[in-house]
Amino acid sequence: MGLRERKKLAAWRTIRSTALRLISERGFDAVSVEDIAAEAGVSRTTFFSYFPSKEAVAFEFDPLDLQRWRTLLEDDVDDDDRPLWEALTDLFVDVARLLSEWLPVQKRVVADCPGLANSARGSCDSFAPDLRAWIGRRLTDDDELRTALVFNTALAAFMTAVEVWDPDDSLDELLELVRTCLRWAGAGLAHPVS
Amino acid sequence: MGLRERKKLAAWRTIRSTALRLISERGFDAVSVEDIAAEAGVSRTTFFSYFPSKEAVAFEFDPLDLQRWRTLLEDDVDDDDRPLWEALTDLFVDVARLLSEWLPVQKRVVADCPGLANSARGSCDSFAPDLRAWIGRRLTDDDELRTALVFNTALAAFMTAVEVWDPDDSLDELLELVRTCLRWAGAGLAHPVS
């Protein structure tokens, strides 16, 4: 990793952590991009060269987390023998683990500024496409509809777990919630389960 | 309905249809709120008194549709004897019928301006809360998790149908897709269905 790349990641992280600090102190609306840039020691222009919008700085994933996530997917692609939904469940458990630091922050930001709920959803867009492709590869029949349905439903189940989870509770509770939600969604919601 | 209310609805519709026309002509980004207001014969300020944002004008539902939707829910609340998931499926079929004019427009707008995908999701927020409450009422046990899961999953299935549907195809195809998606999601996705 050359000097240039290292500096870039460092700048990214400085800007992001500064932003999160200010936002959690004053609230999202009360912090301007100007403020963040100044506090992080870069220009407004530079801020926008790192993040496409003010919202992005609050919701984008760390590049390294993203890389870890891709690795996770590639490692898992080999054992085609496991049932899809089982593998999917484990995958989401891993995602939850990966995002364990991240989720409480997100939830706090969204809680005090509900208008950001949409952007929060959008934050999944950075890792979701890979997952979708992964599902498509695993579903032998080349069924567009089924791929989309499995993907969207599994994601909805995951989001439900995140939504219901109380950040004050332990990480294990979240992981258990994720497993429960995916089990229910996989087993069928038409008939009540115990 | 007094004169005041009638005028208001009329203005709402004028602004909205003007906006949609301009947007479909020039694309979302190439139309300013100024343009829309001018073309609709109101001031910029008035525009923002009707719609909270430029995006909202492209995605908010017609007040009358919303009212019809609420009626639909109330009518359906009586027959508690039908299985929940069946009632839910019919409900979404009705929603699809209600939005049949609307969906193709949405899809076109989003297609030529992908950044709006999040806002498009948000458009469900106007009718979703009612649905969620409805589900909560139907689930006898007062289970927060289960309510959220059923709601999110059903919505995801519905969105999948919309996503896969080609607006050039007939409305019946959409309705059939909605039924298929909800059936699959309800029956359980863990095991492949024919």
Added chain:
DNA sequence: ACCGAAAGCTGAACTGAGTACAAGTTCTTA
């Protein structure tokens, strides 16, 4: 039909997000 109150409309002036660009600085590589 009239009047006071309430609701709606408007223009002006403001803040802040996001973009474009030209000029300067720092890293890379040959």
Added chain:
DNA sequence: TAAGAACTTGTACTCAGTTCAGCTTTCGGT
């Protein structure tokens, strides 16, 4: 170490969204 690519910065701009004071229209009671 020199040429060039990549990064940073200030400036100047457009446009979304808010606030507010003053005007017009509608409403309800008389």
